[in-house]
Amino acid sequence: MTATIGRRSTLALGGAAALAGAATAKAETPNEVEIAMLVPLSGPWAEQGILERLGAEMAVDDVNKAGGIKSLGGAKLKLLVFDAGTSAETAKDAAQRMVAQHPKLVGGMGCWLSTFTLAATEVTERADLPWLTLSYSDAITDRGFKYVFQTSPTANTQAEQIVPFLMKLAQDATHKRPTKVAIVGDNTAASVSFLKPIKSHILKQEKLTAVVDEIYTPPLSNAGPLVQPVRAARPDLVLLLSTSSGDDKMLADTFSEYGMPGSKLPLIGNGGHWAVPELLKNAGANILQDIMIGLANWPGKDLNALSARYIKRTGNPWFGHNEIFAYSHVQILAWALNKAGVANRKKVADEIRSMNVTDGPAVYFPGRHLQFDSKGRRVGAELVIVQWQNGRPVTVFPENMAVSKAIWPT
Amino acid sequence: MRVGGAARLRRDSVALAVVAGTYLVLALSVHNAYYQLMLTLVPIWAVMGLGWNLISGMSGLVSFGHAAFFGIGAYVVTLALVYWHLTPWLGIPFGMVVGGLAAVLIGLPTFRLRGHYFALSMLAYPLAVLYVLEYLGFQEVPLPMHRAHPALFLQFNDPFYATLVALGLFVAAMLAGLLVENTRFGLALLAIKQNELAAEAAGLNTWQWKMRGLVASGAIAAAAGGLYACVLLVVTPDSVFGMLVSAQALVVTLFGGVGTVWGPAIGAAVLIPLAETLNARLGNILPGIQGVVYGVAIIVIMLAAPEGLFWEIRDRLFRRPQAAPVIHEARTAITVERSSGTLLEVTGLSKTFGGLRAVQEVAFAVAAGEILGIIGPNGAGKTTLFNLLNGVLPADAGGARLAGQELRGRKVHQVARLGVGRTFQVVRSFPRLPLLDNVIVGAYGAGLDDHEAAAAAATALDAVGLADRAARPASELTNKELRLMELARALAGRPRILLLDETLAGLGREECDDVLAVLRQLREAGMTIVIIEHTMHAMLRLADRFLVLDHGRVLAEGSPHDVVEDPAVIEAYLGSKFLARQNA
Numbered sequence: 001m002t003a004t005i006g007r008r009s010t011l012a013l014g015g016a017a018a019l020a021g022a023a024t025a026k027a028e029t030p031n032e033v034e035i036a037m038l039v040p041l042s043g044p045w046a047e048q049g050i051l052e053r054l055g056a057e058m059a060v061d062d063v064n065k066a067g068g069i070k071s072l073g074g075a076k077l078k079l080l081v082f083d084a085g086t087s088a089e090t091a092k093d094a095a096q097r098m099v100a101q102h103p104k105l106v107g108g109m110g111c112w113l114s115t116f117t118l119a120a121t122e123v124t125e126r127a128d129l130p131w132l133t134l135s136y137s138d139a140i141t142d143r144g145f146k147y148v149f150q151t152s153p154t155a156n157t158q159a160e161q162i163v164p165f166l167m168k169l170a171q172d173a174t175h176k177r178p179t180k181v182a183i184v185g186d187n188t189a190a191s192v193s194f195l196k197p198i199k200s201h202i203l204k205q206e207k208l209t210a211v212v213d214e215i216y217t218p219p220l221s222n223a224g225p226l227v228q229p230v231r232a233a234r235p236d237l238v239l240l241l242s243t244s245s246g247d248d249k250m251l252a253d254t255f256s257e258y259g260m261p262g263s264k265l266p267l268i269g270n271g272g273h274w275a276v277p278e279l280l281k282n283a284g285a286n287i288l289q290d291i292m293i294g295l296a297n298w299p300g301k302d303l304n305a306l307s308a309r310y311i312k313r314t315g316n317p318w319f320g321h322n323e324i325f326a327y328s329h330v331q332i333l334a335w336a337l338n339k340a341g342v343a344n345r346k347k348v349a350d351e352i353r354s355m356n357v358t359d360g361p362a363v364y365f366p367g368r369h370l371q372f373d374s375k376g377r378r379v380g381a382e383l384v385i386v387q388w389q390n391g392r393p394v395t396v397f398p399e400n401m402a403v404s405k406a407i408w409p410t
Numbered sequence: 411m412r413v414g415g416a417a418r419l420r421r422d423s424v425a426l427a428v429v430a431g432t433y434l435v436l437a438l439s440v441h442n443a444y445y446q447l448m449l450t451l452v453p454i455w456a457v458m459g460l461g462w463n464l465i466s467g468m469s470g471l472v473s474f475g476h477a478a479f480f481g482i483g484a485y486v487v488t489l490a491l492v493y494w495h496l497t498p499w500l501g502i503p504f505g506m507v508v509g510g511l512a513a514v515l516i517g518l519p520t521f522r523l524r525g526h527y528f529a530l531s532m533l534a535y536p537l538a539v540l541y542v543l544e545y546l547g548f549q550e551v552p553l554p555m556h557r558a559h560p561a562l563f564l565q566f567n568d569p570f571y572a573t574l575v576a577l578g579l580f581v582a583a584m585l586a587g588l589l590v591e592n593t594r595f596g597l598a599l600l601a602i603k604q605n606e607l608a609a610e611a612a613g614l615n616t617w618q619w620k621m622r623g624l625v626a627s628g629a630i631a632a633a634a635g636g637l638y639a640c641v642l643l644v645v646t647p648d649s650v651f652g653m654l655v656s657a658q659a660l661v662v663t664l665f666g667g668v669g670t671v672w673g674p675a676i677g678a679a680v681l682i683p684l685a686e687t688l689n690a691r692l693g694n695i696l697p698g699i700q701g702v703v704y705g706v707a708i709i710v711i712m713l714a715a716p717e718g719l720f721w722e723i724r725d726r727l728f729r730r731p732q733a734a735p736v737i738h739e740a741r742t743a744i745t746v747e748r749s750s751g752t753l754l755e756v757t758g759l760s761k762t763f764g765g766l767r768a769v770q771e772v773a774f775a776v777a778a779g780e781i782l783g784i785i786g787p788n789g790a791g792k793t794t795l796f797n798l799l800n801g802v803l804p805a806d807a808g809g810a811r812l813a814g815q816e817l818r819g820r821k822v823h824q825v826a827r828l829g830v831g832r833t834f835q836v837v838r839s840f841p842r843l844p845l846l847d848n849v850i851v852g853a854y855g856a857g858l859d860d861h862e863a864a865a866a867a868a869t870a871l872d873a874v875g876l877a878d879r880a881a882r883p884a885s886e887l888t889n890k891e892l893r894l895m896e897l898a899r900a901l902a903g904r905p906r907i908l909l910l911d912e913t914l915a916g917l918g919r920e921e922c923d924d925v926l927a928v929l930r931q932l933r934e935a936g937m938t939i940v941i942i943e944h945t946m947h948a949m950l951r952l953a954d955r956f957l958v959l960d961h962g963r964v965l966a967e968g969s970p971h972d973v974v975e976d977p978a979v980i981e982a983y984l985g986s987k988f989l990a991r992q993n994a
Contacts, residue, residue, distance in 0.1 A: 041697035083693040088642055088649040090689060093447065097690055100444035118552050118644040125555075126567075139552050187541075189549030189646070196547075217541060 032078040033069060033343045035060075035333050036098050036108030036129075037326070038120055043086030044244075047278060048112045048322055052134075053081055054314050055323030056109070059330030069334060071341040077334060084111045088119040095120035099127040106337060106345045109133065109329040112322070114140060114189060121148050130349035132332060134296060134325035136190060136271075141375040147349050149372050151325065151332075151365065152296030153381035155193045158270065161383040162294040163202050165397060166237060166268060173408030178236030182212035184226050184251065185241030194241055194270060211235050220247045223254035231258050237266040245273045249283040252291060262291035262388065263409050270294045272321030275386055275393040280317070285391030290409050293393065295321050297328075297365060298384040300401025318392065328364035335361050366401055413846060413864050415592030422588050422671075429675070430581050437573045446569035447641070452682045453573075453580035454638050455662055459674025460583045461631035462659035465623040467668040468596060470603030471524075475532035476631050476659045478516065478539055479509045481651035483632030484639035485543065488551050491563070498564040502636035509632025513625040521620055524606075533656075540651040552644045564640045572641060579637055580675070583630050587671035590626065594854045594863075599623050600669070601840050601851045608838035611800060613826035613855025613903050631659070665711060667720025676719050681708075749813075753778040753938050754907055758808035761791075761798055768794045770962040771808065776907070781929070781939045783953030783970070785946070787983055791962040792942045793835055796909050800832050801825045812907065826855055831900030835911045835942075837892040841885035845876060848884050848895055852902035863902070870901035874928050890921040894928065901932075908932075910941040914948055922948055950974070958982070 037056050039049030060079045068074040082098050084091040091111055098105070107130040111117045114137035124131040125145045133140060133148065136155040141148060153161065170178045181203065185191040203210060211233035214226045220242075230238060238255075242248050248269060255261060267290075273279070274293040299307050299319050306327075307319035316323075336351035337343065355370055362370035371379040385397040389404055396406035411419070437449050462476045486505035490496035496504070520531055543549075556563040566572050590596045598619040601609035610616050639645045649655075666677030684707065688700035715722035754776040761769040769791045776782050784792050797803040799810050801822040810817040817825055826832070831852075840848050849870055853863035871877045874894040879887065887895060893913050900908055913929075914922050926948055929939065943949045949956070949970065956973040958966040960982040966973050973979055981989045 042693065042701065043698070046697060081694060083689065083697045085689060085693070087652075087654065088644055088646060089451075092642055093444075093451075093686055093689065094693075096444045096447045097686075100442045115550050115644065115646045115649070118550060119642055122552075122555075122643040137550060139550060143552055143555060145555075187544040187549075192544075192547055192549055217544070 031075050033072065033075050033337060034078050034080055034102060034105050035330065036080045036082065036102065036105050038082040038084050038094055038098060038108060038110035039112050040085065040116065041083040045113055051320065051322040052112060052326040055326030056330050058310055058313060059327040063330065063334045069337045071338045072343060084116045084120065088115050091116035092119040092123060095123035099123055099129060105129060106343050106348045107333045109326065121145060128349065129345050130352055132329040136296065137193060141377050145376065149352055149376045151328065151378050153383055154377065155190060156197050157381060158294055158296065158383050159194050159197045159202065163198060163206055165385065167206055169406050169408050174410055179207065179209060180211045180235040181208045182230045182233060182235035182238040183210055184214045184238065186218040186243055186247065187215050188218065188243045190243050190271065191241035218244060218247055220250045223250045227254045227258050231260060237268060240267055240269045242269065243271060243273065245276055245279045248274050248279055252283050252287045256287050261287065263289045266409050268292045268294065275320055277317050280391060288388040290387060290407055292385055292387045295384045295386060297321060297324050298386050298395050299324050300366065300395050301403045324364060328361055331361040331364060366398055411860055412592055412594060412597055413850060419588055419592045426581065426584050430577060433577055437570055443569050446573055448683055448686055449573045450569065450576045450641055452678050453576040454634050454641065455658060455682055456675045456678035457580050457583045458631055458634040458659045459662040459677055460587050460671060461627045461634060463663045463668065463674055464587060464590060464630060465627035467663055467673065468599035468603065469620055469623050471620060472529040473532040474529050474656055475535045477536035477651050477655035479512060479628040479631035480635035480655050481536060481539060482509050482512050483635030484645045484650040487636035487639050488553055488645045491553055492551060497562055498636060498640045502633055505632045505636040506629040510625045510629040513628030514621065517621045517624045521617055536651040536656060540647040543647045550644060550646050553639065576637060579633060584671055586630065591671060595622065597847055597851060597854065600843060604840035604842065605838045607802065609851060610822040611826055611832045612852040612899055613823050614851065615823045661708065664718060665708060667718030670720050672720045673718050749778045751778060754810065754812050756810045759798055759805055759810060760807040761794060761803060761805055767962050769798060772964055774957050774964065774967060776938060776940055778938055779936050780955065781933055781941065781953050782955050782957060783949045784940060784942045784957045784959060785949060786959035790959040792959055793911055796832065796911055796942065799909060800830050823855065826903060827857065829906035831903055831905030831908045833896040833900055833910050833913055835915065837896055839884040839892055839895060842883055844880065845882050845884060845887065845895055846880040849898045849902050852899035856903035866902045866904060870898040873901060874898045889916055890924065893925060897928065907938045907940065910939060912942055912944065914943055914945050926952055
């Protein structure tokens, strides 16, 4: 008896679904699925957010042009953009507004600066909204959250990876292991957490001595007092842990003035701000030549076509760190929506949590593998290193992505 | 409670209850988490404004660095939760204690400064703490999520309760503010704001009152910061110690109204939602424009209502003549402890300013019940002598004893407490305070309790004949009334001796006679008076004895008629030619 009723109702449901599907098809205007982007669009970090938005918009257009979300009857993605503003408070307010006023959201991404991401994800987590972020801070995925996915290697991971790579690169080029490193960094959260593992054990592991360890409070007004000790100490390489393009320029300029440009002494920066068009415009190609930058992601040679399309579309000189992250985040959400077959944020989060792919959105990451661990960190996330060569940042590591060969200045 | 304070407190408490009740109904009717967040942030920023107002609004010591206290509250709550798992319910009170202690450490060196210097040095404290925290590695500290017991850790699932806690904190801060406003604490701060030297000369220990104000203010700001951390769930040095936090406290208070507890509440209730609405409406269309519109809105309103919305609204809608406060305490006549012999004895008192010897080895004695007139040409050192006597200036040598107690080396308010009343050459009033409050400051300065102070003020006002003017603000009084007000303020402290500095200056003949009548009555009551005066005809009618100063030295001393005929005095006043012609 119960079985009969069960079968009958199943049939009825199926029929209803088929009817609904037919109705959608007939209307020829597939419904929309809303996804959110919360990034700083005003204030000191606006430039970073604008680049992210450009990447996300291109991804949304690409998905929609390719037929939208197929399992949802070709539903189109709709990107809702919110300004995270200038402080943790404005970021949290915007996140709360986003969540409260757009109940149909199925996922989102942001907020570039880890402080903003920390504040905003307190809101998205409570709303069960899957959230993708490129922010580096380890704290973001150390809180036991279930709906936050960090696609970048965390600051600690990057620190663990960059020094061994540099050692290998130096040894290949000079047949000699570097022994002396100079560290110049600011005191912001990103730099401090990056330097922590380096100072605590990585230097020892690699038998390196920090001959200079200069910490400053940004913004820099004069880099001379920081660079002078480096010239006296004659290190084999210099780690520059600045966090804004303005300071990057001043450091690069001053090293050049003191006779130690990137083409003579290995200068290594970290973070997307070292590879933005603005820096090239302000510092010039000569000053930047051969400076290496550790990054969470950068398009490799297999994405040349995508880069070219972006350059044509926006007029920007290259497809960089922020843009590729935003692009990949949209692709991840589209993939998960397609897999879930329903515009439901919890289902989308389930799909992201259980994803384990080497194609689809995985192609936008170094290692071409996409899987998240229980903390929400990307499994096997590795660093990309780009080098300024002739006025362009080009990928030099990992080798399978390298567009050009790394130059170790001697 | 101040005179009329109990009635004001009752009235304002009712208003507060109505406001809080309305807010509660509003919070109950809102279910959108975003609007609930706004409803939580408004009281938090209002509390921050209340903290700032308590010291800067009331005492006029403008602080550009209240973020120091706000940030301390936020970091104490956060770090206690992270490292000791201490619930913010206890973390916030703990933060208030730390905030209060920080206020003591900040106040100790900073109260040496005044005006702009005070304001600017306050700016340094949050920046200093900010760098220390960055150095210690607390750049970004998230508050750990407690899913098992959200209410125990102030992490409610229903944001309504967060609003409720913020509202509770706001009501507590308002009550604290109202209590301060309506007791001698508030009056002392207001007196300091309007004329610190006068407050000090009236016997108030201004340093102590300022310190109490800063501690209370720091604790309130720390409470706001602690709750803010619980709402934001992540603290960074910039977000709680940054310039914008200090500015926010100033902006909500200046906008709403300085020097009243209602100001910060009005400011926060208007500005926080306004800024957020602009973010929501304009931020996504043209990012950054919200800041411009917000700035313009503030400028426009500040131009239209420079003292803040509260005062503007009150002046326009509720302006009514203030009834004189009723003083129930019995009035008594001025009585002075009668004694005989020397009351004040000055010996070898000297003061130099660089090369100028302003007062040189001045010695004289004042008998109890006597009126001593001090005369001398301009620049003779008369006012400097008074300043040395009551501690405004430190003497280089010599001493002064009042009934055997040394005055030299004591602070102004200590001298006042020993029984030295003082008026100033240029009247030092508290212009925005009613006459009664101007006078009662003197009674508080003498350490009288509320009832005694009210009685003493009423007695003093009766004695100078200003009882019917008690409710008038000092700014509306005539010159004669101001002179009498200062006299009454000195009398309210029940002094043993009065130092009157040119009390008759600028008065017409009839006004002069009125004041002289008051002074004569005081002498009949047994008051000892030392008076500096230029008006010779008045002095001749008033003083028992003259002391003549010239170039900082005592030139002559004796009965008025002997002194005015002394050739040396005539020469000092009118020159040697006049003397020669007279003798010829």
